Amino acid sequence: MQFDWMKIPYALLTLFIVINFGYLLNSFIAKIAARVGRRRGIPIWQTYIDVAKNYGLRTSITHGVMFYLGPVFRLSGGVGLLLFVPSIYGSSMFSNLSFAGDLILALYFVFFGTLGMALGAAESGHPYSAIGITRGLSQVTAAELPFALAIFSVALQYQTLSVTDIVAAQQGGILHWTLFTNPLAVVAAMLSFLGSMMRPPFDVVLAPQEIPIGPPTEYHSSYLALMQTNRAIFPIAKIVIYMNLFFGGATDWPTFFLKVFLIYMWSVFVGVSFPRFRVDQSIRWFLIWAVPIGVLSIVLV
Amino acid sequence: MKIRDILSPFTVWKNLFRDPVTINDPVRERPGAPRYRGFHKNDVKKCIGCGTCETICQNGAIDMVPVDGIAAKEGDSGLRPRIDYGRCCWCALCVDVCMTKSLTMSNDYQWIDRDPDAFRFTPGVDKKKWDDAELGYTRPDAHRLTPEERIHMQELGPETRIGSFIEIVKGYSVDEARKEADRCVSCGLCVATCPAHMAIPDYIAAIRDGDYERGLKLLYDTNPLPEVCGRVCTHKCESVCAVKHEGDPIAIRWLKRHIADQVPLDKYRAIVGAAEPATGKKVAVVGAGPAGLSAAYYLARMGHAVEIFEALPAAGGMMRYGIPEYRLPYPDLDKDIAFVKELGVKITLNTRVGKDVTLDDLRKKFDALFISTGLHLGRSTKVPGADHPKVFQSIDLLRRVTLGEDIYCPEQAIVIGGGNVAMDIARTLARIQTKKYGKVGVTLLCLETEDIMPADREEIVESREEGVVLRPGYGPTRIDTDGDRVTGTRFVRCLSVFDENGRFAPRFDQSDEIAISGAMVVESIGQGMDLSYLPDDLQKQIVFERGRPKVDRHFRTSLPWLYAGGDIVQGPDVIHGIANGHAAAVGIDIYLRGKMEQ
Amino acid sequence: MKDELKKRLVKGPDGVEFEVDPLRDYYCDARPQVEPPAISKIVEDFFNWARAESLWILGFATGCGAIEMRPLMTPRFDAYRFGVQWRPTPRQSNLFIISGYLSTKTLKRVIRSYEQMQSPKYVMGLGSCTINGGMYWDSYNTIKRLDDYLPVDVYVAGCMPRPEALLAGFEELKRIIREGKGEGANKYAAEFDRYKANQKKVIHDWDMPDYNW
Amino acid sequence: MALYEPDRSQYPAKKPDGTLDIDLTSGKYLKLWQGPQHPGITGNMSLELTVCGDEVVDCQTHVGYLHRGFEKLMERRTYIQCFPIVCRICVPEPDFNEYCYAAAVEELSGITAPRRADWIRTLILEMGRINSYMMYLGGQAGSLGMGVIGQWTTYVRDLMLDRFEELTGARIYHMFILPGGVRDGLPEGFEKRMEETLREIESTMKDVHEAMFCNAVFKKRAVGLGYIDPALIEPYGVTGPTARAAGVAKDVRKDFPYLVYPELDFEPVTGKDSDAFTRADVRRRDVLLSIDLLRQILAKMPHDGPLMAKIPNVLHWKVPRGETYIRAECSRGEYGYYIVADGSGYPRRVNVRGPSYTHAVALLERLIINVNIADVAGLMVSLHTYPPEIER
Amino acid sequence: MRELYEQLKRLFPLGEYTEQRRDLAFVTVPKDHLRPLLIHLRDREGFTHLVLLTAVDWIEEGRFQLTYLMNDRAGKRDLGLRVLIPRDGAAMEGIHDLWPTAATYQRELREMFGIDFPGSPRVNGEFILEGWTGMPPYRRDFDTKKFSEENFNHRPGRATKDPAKHMKDKLYPDEA
Known part of the structure; x- marks a missing residue:
């Protein structure tokens, strides 16, 4: 297959759309959470201002090369994840580089950012970063386990590792979604999703009270801005995978926005209602509740 | 784990559709x-x-x-x-x-x-x-x-006091004084208003602490006549007291008296201190009134030898011969004078300068002179009939009462004047009438309406209580006489006392005339001074201003060795006299020390 | 000086011994520099606008005033609306609210926190205590004038200032920043010696590096 | 009674001289500071934790960041001048300072505050208690990661602050209860607005109950956290809800009734399990009790009569020689003032006994052993301590 | 309270007794008898709660008064024990082994008054103050205002006038 160079500007356009959508979505979600607290919440463009401000700070200090590379790794994890899965199924413009990517690559990117972050934050030398990293890595590992099981189950179900093929298999009506064809895998994946969105009850990694604020303790100005950009991309990219794997993908942008928003809301819906688990508790929770479901889904398939 | 514990937290979401409770513009809306x-x-x-x-x-x-x-x-x-x-x-x-x-x-x-x-x-x-x-x-x-109500001072009732010359006001007990002193806010507005600049908040604080020795010492720093001032001072301090805005002013005058009352005379010297070493300079003081005593006291403290020459048989001047005993009992006055004497001041009584001894003699014998002879000449209304022998000057009558003379006092008497002296004579007459006839028959008339009467408020109230009839707002036109008898006086309504510039220029409504009957008229409209003892050449050298000797801030006249003070300079007032005496003493001291250095 | 702050030799897991100076650990050795604004005025204006609209407060409750921070960030007053939010770490904060009196013990931590913040950074003094000592004017343990120790951009009067007054303070601070006058960090760098001298005068056990950012 | 030793069964060992054998250079232990700049610390204090893995093996609390030297400052202020500064001692709940100070000065001077003032004082104290609990509930939920509770409770606390503002003229530092009585009576229509506020609080408390107390994750975190053995209560001087959660019905309002509490009908709230969850629950029920008490107070309160006793001129108020101790039940436990007067116009010595003093230092250091780092904040909040009253 | 005092008096040599309220009394106790008395009160009389431990500086008499306030919740009474110790080289036996919480009070007393409690945990460490080198601040002879003026800068520009003096100057300018 010949590489279509036009894919690159198209992919960048996708990236642009997703970044903006991510910023707005983050603000909007914050506003919704604020409503639950009976507040109005931040203006919808606040995330842009914050990022601009952080890029605009005059000083920044470094703790070493890895400290600098951490956010870059994290961002490339997010971007990579996004670029190797199709955002809009069937659109030649917005399928990105999905021809080249498969589920294994996606899983790798999910982990890649986290690891990079861990290395960078460790370099900062702050004890809270270190604590955050140990908590983060152990929790992410536990949380990714059911996801991996679910992906395994889905791959078994569709007999492919290509995301595009999996989406293609789900077209033709809502009942073709994996959600209905393999509900246990979806349940396991969605439980895992809670664990990866850094929202209660699984946000002890970033918890301001239990430790302030974990790995990014020392990150500031443009490093932080980079991470904020990542926070706009990475969840969306991850949700795109979920959407593609379990909820039939999206064939146009409105569907994309809606599905991403709804999947995102799932974590918010739970997150606002609960306090957070300690790391040992959350690992136990994943092992007790999510992993068996994932195993079961594989067994059933 | 109960299923409820998993589902129930999701109730938080019900707030999603409630209006936020945020205030729109908190900066301006609240x-x-x-x-x-x-x-x-x-x-x-x-x-x-x-x-x-x-x-x-x-x-x-x-x-x-x-x-x-x-x-x-x-x-x-x-x-x-x-x-x-x-x-x-x-x-x-x-x-x-x-x-x-x-x-x-x-x-x-x-x-x-x-x-x-x-x-x-x-x-x-x-x-x-x-x-x-x-x-x-x-x-x-x-x-x-801060408590706003003044501690009530025990007083004799009108029925009791009218029958005698016993002091009306009983004085505070220690407890009452402490309570009254407690009301003071120690602001010090009174200090500058007091002519003697007494350290009022400080001595009130001494009462609060029960430290009467400190209090007495503070009193004597600025005032050698605390017993007197504690009774008859015009207490301008109280009229400016900050506490008056909340209620009654602090009873500063009575508190001062309380201090002096609490300390027996024999302790004074130990508390206030003795005189400084003698300087060898001699000062003569003419007149043993408040100004003279004050000057003599401070001069004596500074170590100068002081001799006071007094024409009357007892020291005290107007304090003794002007103020009736029910306001200022003689033993209390004597206590103050006794301490002045104890400091070494010599008081030569019954010696009228100009008659018994000349001023020139004094000038030769002494290094400096302080004259404070007071205002002992009564002023007449000069209305027709005012020269009748049954028309008296209040100042003369008061002096004669003090001297123990039996004065003429009919059943009905008329007093003309609205000042404190008029009140004094009216109430003195009322007492004599009560003794003689068992009832009071004094009518007091004055130009001023009651709100601007110069007399103290409590004088007006008390004299009314004692049965004196007050008719403010009338000026005399004629005294009706019948041979050696006075039958009454005619008055017309006074419309205003002062003109727009504040000068004395009464206007009358001649149509509104009343007649008051009475067999005696006492004029009490002010006093004048008698400076005839000053030799003519001195009288010429001394500069006068509005009829009073002109003095500098140390009460020095235009002659370097002659100082003047008291009523002849300042007008009738005890506390001013004391302040003058003190200031003059300071001036004389500077003058004498200057001479010593030469 | 505390034992744990002294230099010591540490043997690493690989057997190599190296010296550790806790006072030097992790901190920069350089004095703070005056950081010039962006070359282009338009860019600087844009950044100033962004800085004004995105005030991140350091979550350090230094004194009484902290009690009004909760209402500030909660439904009644909801300062998030105005781009204000809490950050738990000084690295990410731009605004240091000195909420009232500072004891000398806290001052030490405040200086360290302030120096760890990234420029441009702002300081807001709350209440009488930061202006002239407030009711602790005769206390042996609180500083009286905040501007001796840190460059203060804006003061809010009150004891305590209410959240509304604080919001008004934010408005004023935003105006100051937008006008490009919020140069406290540069002032601190320019007058660094004066500030340090003042700080050392009241902090009697100065056991930290002079520069730590 | 035996001396209580924390359970250090696993590590670290003890040296012969009794100190802990912690070798920081061994790499086994890590020193970790929480605070003073730390969102998980209530107020401005710090915990010096020595951790081994995720567990705390040793802890020293460091206070003094808020020390202003009140007890010294009061020695050079007259009795009335102390009145405005005492409320600053405990920022989130200032009224108990005002009451205890006023009552102590009144007792030493032989003054009795008018009855109506006592009612208003009780009203204010109960309002303050609700406020303080609202701070606590938000903090407790927040320290375990549930931010929304803090949003709600701070909002209703704001409503209560509005009531405070219209009654006393200030939001935080009310400076309303002064020696001799109170400044003023209730404003027009206060009862009605108060009732509305109470209803709002009740409905919020219902929501809080649903969201926080019937919450699996919250229970998972809080149940069993920071268990206090009832036998520790007396040696560690534990009072208030913390003691009541251990089943010891310590409540000054009942044990040593003051103000108008004898005329109010209530029973102290107690719990059984003595852990963070029970303490939270005891405090939640205490809020409901306070709401009930407020209703009783407003119903029974006299509406006329003097508000101030006859007091001496405050500018030179001298208090006769003597010493006394006044206590009151604040939201954290027994709050007390020990005042020694030497007959002058200035107090000789004022000692403020705040419940946080015992809870946040000795007790916290004891409880924190073997706790997960992530639970430190939750444990600390569950003792409900306010640093400013520790160091004054 | 009086009965309790009489009863205790038979066991311990007690000093001055002051009954402040029906349920609160203060008793002076000799230094050496404090500990047995505290144990007696705790174990026999129900005074299990140590309310506070603080000191009063009677500098004129050269003594510190230590106040141990004990509370008996069941009996609804409080007893304050006063122990007078000399100001010079002030030291006292600690009671942290009876009430662990007393260690905190003893640290504060050590720091703020300079009263030593040998053997009390961390008693010589810094508690509230930091880097404090001068006199313990709660001692009466420590002047906080003076210290504050010498150590901290106050904002200049303040000046006040005494009303009495100002009036004298204004109303009687030539008397100065």
Whole structure:
């Protein structure tokens, strides 16, 4: 297959759309959470201002090369994840580089950012970063386990590792979604999703009270801005995978926005209602509740 | 784990569709509550600058500063509080304690500034956006941090006192005095108003502490006649007392008397201290009235030899011969004089300068002279009939009463005049009448209406209680006489006493004439001085101003060795006399020491 | 000086011994520099606007004023609306609210926190205590003038200032920043010696590096 | 009674001289500071934790960041000048300082505050208690990661602050209860607005109950956290809800009734399990009790009569020689003032006994052993301590 | 309270007794008898709660008064024990082994008054103050205002006038 160079500007356009959508979505979600607290919440463009401000700070200090590379790794994890899965199924413009990517690559990117972050934050030398990293890595590992099981189950179900093929298999009506064809895998994946969105009850990694604020303790100005950009991309990219794997993908942008928003809301819906688990508790929770479901889904398939 | 514990937390989402409770524009939409203790306001017109707010402020946030356009005057220090918002804690104690209720708080609470030095301002003077705020904290009426009611002084009832010359006012007990002293806010507005600048807040504090020795010492620093002043002082201090804005002023005069009453004479020297080593200089004082005694006392303390020459048989001057005994008992006066004598002042009685000894003799024998001969000549109304022998001068009658003479006193008497001396003679006559006839028949008339009568308020009230009929607002036109008898006096209504420039120029309504009957008329409209003892050549050398010898701030006349003070310089008033005497003593001391150095 | 702050030799897991100076650990050795604004005025204006609209407060409750921070960030007043939010770490904060009096013990931590913040950074003084000592003017343990120790951009009067007054303070601070006058960090760098001298005068046990950012 | 030793069964060992054998250079232990700049610390204090893995093996609390030297400052202020500064001692709940100070000065001077003032004082104290609990509930939920509770409770606390503002003229530092009585009576229509506020609080408390107390994750975190053995209560001087959660019905309002509490009908709230969850629950029920008490107070309160006793001129108020101790039940336990007067116009010595003093130092250091780092904040909040009253 | 005092008096040599309220009394106790008395009160009389431990500086008499306030909740009474110790080289036996919480009070007393409690945990470490080198601040002879003025800068520009003096100057300018 010949590489279509036009894919690159198209992919960048996708990236642009997703970044903006991510910023707005983050603000909007914050506003919704604020409503639950009976507040109005931040203006919808606040995330842009914050990022601009952080890029605009005059000083920044470094703790070493890895400290600098951490956010870059994290961002490339997010971007990579996004670029190797199709955002809009069937659109030649917005399928990105999905021809080249498969589920294994996606899983790798999910982990890649986290690891990079861990290395960078460790370099900062702050004890809270270190604590955050140990908590983060152990929790992410536990949380990714059911996801991996679910992906395994889905791959078994569709007999492919290509995301595009999996989406293609789900077209033709809502009942073709994996959600209905393999509900246990979806349940396991969605439980895992809670664990990866850094929202209660699984946000002890970033918890301001239990430790302030974990790995990014020392990150500031443009490093932080980079991470904020990542926070706009990475969840969306991850949700795109979920959407593609379990909820039939999206064939146009409105569907994309809606599905991403709804999947995102799932974590918010739970997150606002609960306090957070300690790391040992959350690992136990994943092992007790999510992993068996994932195993079961594989067994059933 | 109960299933409810998993589902129930999701109830938080019901708020999603409730309106947020956020205030739209909190900066502008949220005025403070009506009682809110926000930024200070001060009604500078009402404020008297007493500084009580400064005293109570535990943060040292308040400074008393002079303000353009507000001059110091009696009862108003001219200072205004400036508040440092780098110190204030908005406790509002300053508002609670404010004597005039001028200091209040608005309900404004927003003040943002880059400059930390900007947070200092004088409320009411520096214009602020909250000056016109209607809401905000003001002291609730029932909320008082300082007691406002004066401690009642035990007095003889009118029925008892009219029958005798026993002192009316009984004086405070130690407990009462302490309570009354407790009311003082120690602002010191009174100090400058008092002609002698007595350290009033300090000696009141001494009463609170029960330290009468300290109190007495403070009294004698500025006033050698505390027993007298404690009874008959015109207490201008009380008229400017900051506490009067809340209720009755502090009974400063009675508290002073209380101190002097508490200490027996034999302890005085130990407390106040003895005279300084003799300087060898000699000073003669003419007249043993308040000014003369005061000057003699301070001169003696400074170590000068002082001799007082007094024409009458006892020292005290007007204090003895003008003021009736029921106001100032002679033993108390004698106590004050005794201590002056104890300091080494020689008092030569029954010696009238100009007659028994000439001024020139004195000048030769002494290094300096202080004359304070007082106002012992009564002034006449000069209306027709005023020269009748049954028309008297109050000052003469009072002197004769003191001297123990039996004065003429019919059943009905008329007193003309509205000052304290008129009250004195009216009440003296009333007492004699009561003794003689068992009832009072004195009518007092004066030009002034009651609100501007020069007499003290309590004199008016008490004389009424004692049965004296007061008819203010009338001027005499004619005294009706019938041979050696006076039958009565005619008066017309006085419309105004002073003209627009404040000068004495009474206007009368001739159509409104009344006739008062009485067999005796006492004129009490002022006194004059008798300076005939001054030799003619001296009289020429001394510069007079409005009929009084002109003196400098040390009460030195135009002659370097001659000082004058008391009523002849200042007009009739005990406390002024004392202040004059003190000032003159200081002046004489400077003069004598200057001479010594030569 | 505390034992744990002294230099010591540490043997690493690989057997190599190296010296550790806790006072030097992790901190920069350089004095703070005056950081010039962006070359282009338009860019600087844009950044100033962004800085004004995105005030991140350091979550350090230094004094009484902290009590009004909760209402500020909660439904009634909801300062998030105005781009204000809390950050738990000084690295990510731009605004240091000194909420009232500072004891000398806290001052030490405040200086360290302030220096760890990234420029441009702002300081807001709350209440009387930061202006002239407030009701603790005669206390032996609180500083009286905040501007001796840190460059203060804006003061809010009150004891305590209410959340509304604080919001008004934010408005004023935003105006200052937008006008490009919020140069406290540069002032601190320019007058660094004066500030340090003042700080050392009241902090009697100065056991930290002079520069730590 | 035996001396209580924390359970250090696993590590670290003890040296012969009794100190803990912690070798920081061994790499086994890590020193970790929480605070003073730390969102998980209530107020401005710090915990010096020595951790081994995720567990705390040793802890020293460091206080003094808020020390202003009140007890010294009061020695050079007159009795009335102390009145505005005492409320600053405990920022989130200032009224108990005002009451205890006023009552102590009144007792030493032989003054009795008017009855109506006592009612208003009780009203204010109960309002303050609700406020303080609202702070606590938000903090407790927040320290375990549930931010929304803090949003709600702070909102209703704001409503209560509005009531405070209209009654006393200030939001936080009310400076309303002064020696001799109170400043002013209730404003017009206060009862009605108060009732509305109470209803709002009740409905919020219902929501809080649903969201926080019937919450699996919250229970998972809080149940069993920071268990206090009832036998520790007396040696560690534990009072208030913390003691009541251990089943010891310590409540000054009942044990040593003051103000108008004898005329109010209530029973102290107690719990059984003595852990963070029970303490939270005891405090939640205490809020409901306070709401009930407020209703009783408003119903029974006299509406006329003097508000201030006859007091001496405050500018030179001298208090006769003597010493006394006044206690009151604040939201954290027994709050007390020990005042020694020497007959002058200035207090000789004022000692403020705040419940946080015992809870946040000795007790916390004891309880924190073997706790997960992530639970430190939750444990600390569950003792409900306010640093400013520790160091004054 | 009086009965309790009489009863205790038979066991311990007690000093001055002051009954402040019906349920609160203060008793002076000799230094050496404090500990047995505290144990007696705790174990026999129900005074299990150590309310506070603080000191009063009677500098004129050269003594510190230590106040141990004990509370008996069941009996609804409080007893304050006063122990007078000399100001010079002030030291006292600690009671942290009876009430662990007393260690905190003893640390504060050590720091703020300079009263030593040998053997009390961390008693010589810094508690509230940091880097304090001068006199313990709660001692009466420590002048906090003076210290504050010498150590901290106050904002200049403040000046006040005494109303009495200002009036004298203004109303009688030539008397000065």
